[in-house]
Amino acid sequence: MSSDAVPVSLGKDRGRAQPAGRLGSALVIIVVVQLMLTIDLMIVTVALPSIGKDLGLGESGLAWVVNAYGLALGGLMLLGGRFGDTFGRRKLFMLGIALFTVASLAGGFAMSDWWFLTCRALQGIGAAMVMPNCLALILSLFPAGPQRTKAIATSAAASSSGAVVGLLLGGVLSTGLSWRWVMFVNVPVGIIVLILAPLYIKEQSRIRGKFDIAGAATSALGVALLVFGLSHAGEAGWSTVSVWLPILLGAALFVAFTLVERRASQPIMPLSLFADRNRVAAYICAVLVTGVMIGQSFFLTMFLQGPLGFSALLTGFAFLTTGFALVFSSTVVIGLMRKIGERWMTFAGALMLIAGNLWLTTIALDSGYWGTIFGPLALTGIGMAATLIPATEMAGAGVESGNYGSASSTYNTMLQLGGPFVLAILVTVLATAGRNVTVPAGVPGDRADYYVLTESMVSGFVTAVILSIGVAVTSLFIRRTTPAPTPTPTVTPAPVPA
Known part of the structure; x- marks a missing residue:
């Protein structure tokens, strides 16, 4: 960290522990958000046939329903975590929830393929702002020891079980209502979180200094290319140029990213x-x-x-x-x-x-x-x-x-x-x-x-x-x-x- 990157306290009572009830409520909010984001990774899977029929998406288009979200999330995850450290974790958490909620609402009303795919990408960007800051907020709010272990275990269980719940919920909503509800279901959750988060989650200390622009660019593009290549390999095979070329380019960008991070005064991903x-x-x-x-x-x-x-x-x-x-x-x-x-x-x-x-x-x-x-x-x-x-x-x-x-x-x-x-x-x-x-x-x-x-x-x-x-x-x-x-x-x- 550079000499000009100094901690900045956000919040009037940074030095005092939050009351037990407020801390428990903060954990509930964070866990609900994590569950919502991981559910969204899988919830559209069961609804893909209905989405394709209504919006005229073929097999390649349906693959992009999943990939648009995954590429945005994977490519911008490192950036979202460092933005939280730099500009405030609660702030990024709430901005991401707001974007995710609006994109979910707009996606539920989609009348064309480009409209829906754009909303899926925006959901991924919002998730990339939120997901890394969920664990960061837990590490900030809970002191090391049994309290933090219990909070982390709850968080990990929510994240890990979200994919399974997503498969079930997607089936229930698309069968009983409409595929559009796999998007609409996020809206009330997002609104409630935006109301409650400022009340129960304090803003955390942040760092101030030079932002690692080169690291942000190489990491975002490198991860996105790797995720695309690896995801595409499952359907196209490893010998296809559209598979191995993005993987090689992504690997090369990661090498460049590592070199950038070794010299950055305030790296996106500290090699330490x-x-x-x-x-x-x-x-x-x-x-x-x-x-x-x-x-x-x-x-x-x-x-x-x-x-x-x-x-x-x-x-x-x-x-x-x-x-x-x-x-x-x-x-x-x-x-x-x-x-x-x-x-x-x-x-x-x-x-x-x-x-x-x-x-x-x-x-x-x-x-x-x-x-x-x-x-x-x-x-x-x-x-x-x-x-x-x-x-x-x-x-x-x-x-x-x-x-x-x-x-x-x-x-x-x-x-x-x-x-x-x-x-x-x-x-x-x-x-x-x-x-x-x-x-x-x-x-x-x-x-x-x-x-x-x-x-x-x-x-x-x-x-x-x-x-x-x-x-x-x-x-x-x-x-x-x-x-x-x-x-x-x-x-x-x-x-x-x-």
């Missing part, structure tokens, strides 16, 4: 964040765990709606197993983590992921939900809680207050990149395995494609097992940490269900 072994382990776990979860959801969605014949709504209900397992195991994870530490908690979670995906390698054309899928989904939910809660805590541990936004945005960027990166690998494995499957003579003709799909998925789940083993190996490099001293009991967050 990577000097801590535990934090690097948290980043690796974030990429692998979220990628494995999204890949598993992708495969099982095809199986549930294919061979098993589930409707979109029933598929959403089927995935609630993961969400419930994650939420209910979070409290147990917090207690165990205090006793055995982040290393062994993460290792135990990795074993759950390994077991769940190993179980799924037994999937066959005649497999049922309760015998083959329910158990692995539950193990995945527990494994996610046991790995991502420690990872989220390690990502913010030991970070200077002026870098909370940068630390949060870096971790959230890893979460964002995990999905397209791992999914591209798994889809490539699926496609390669499918070309080598021979359909037995006894399989009916109308089930032949389902047979190929199911047999190919086995190779995908084997790959997911290998990636989960990577999480287990990474956990062994986590440095043992000493428990933080118990803070004074003047501020205690209210219990908040995720």
